[in-house]
C-alpha cells in the first residue's frame with residue numbers, strides 16, 4: 707500500500723486532513739504516528755517557506771510523498787499579525803494563551819474593524835518530483851469578543867462567521883472543511899496532485 711505523510715504534529719489539522727484527504731489507494735500518516743520525530747524549526751518568512759521546510763524535512767527522513775500545512779491568522783487591525791507567528795504568538799502552541807493575547811490586543815476595537823483571515827498553504831513534496839506542488843486557501847471572518855464553542859482548534863473559538871452567526875468552533879468538522887482556508891486548499895490539492903505525482 708502506498709503511503710503519504712502529513713508533516714504535522716497538530717491533532718486538529720491531522721483530523722481535518724484525514725476526514726477529506728483519503729483514498730483506497732494510499733494510507734495517510736501524520737507525525738502523531740512518529741512522536742519521536744524531532745521539532746522542525748519554522749525559520750521561513752512566509753507560509754510557503756515554512757510549509758516547504760516542514761515538507762522536505764519529513765520527506766527526506768521517510769523517503770515518502772509528504773504534505774505540509776503552514777497556516778495562521780491575519781488580523782487587519784494588527785496589520786496582518788500574528789500571521790506566520792500564529793502558533794508562537796503568546797506562548798509555544800498554547801491556544802488559550804494565544805486567544806487571550808489576541809483579545810487583549812484587540813481591546814476596544816469595534817466589531818466592524820475586527821476583520822481577519824485564516825490562511826493555509828500546503829506544500830506537497832515527493833522524492834520523485836523535482837518541483838513541489840503548492841496550493842493556498844484563505845477564509846475571511848471577524849474576531850469575536852469572547853471565545854465560543856468547543857470544536858476545532860487554535861483560534862477557532864474567536865473566529866466569527868457573520869453569515870452563520872457562529873464561530874468556527876461551533877460548526878462541525880465537515881462544515882468547517884467545506885468552507886475553511888484548509889478545506890479550500892485541500893480541494894485544490896485534490897484537483898492537482900494525481901497529475902503531478904511520480905510514484906516511481
Ligand SMILES: O=c1nc[nH]c2c1ncn2[C@H]1C[C@H](O)[C@@H](COP(=O)(O)OP(=O)(O)OP(=O)(O)O)O1
Pocket residue numbers: 713714715716719748775776777778779792793794804824858859860861862874886888
Ligand atoms: O483552522 C484553524 N483554526 C484555528 N486556528 C488555526 C487554524 N489553522 C491554523 N490555525 C492557527 C493554529 C496555530 O496557532 C497556527 C498554525 O501554526 P502552524 O505552524 O502552521 O501549525 P502547528 O505548529 O500547530 O502544527 P505543525 O506545524 O506541526 O503543522 O495557526
Ligand SMILES: [Mg+2]
Pocket residue numbers: 748793
Ligand atoms: Mg508549526
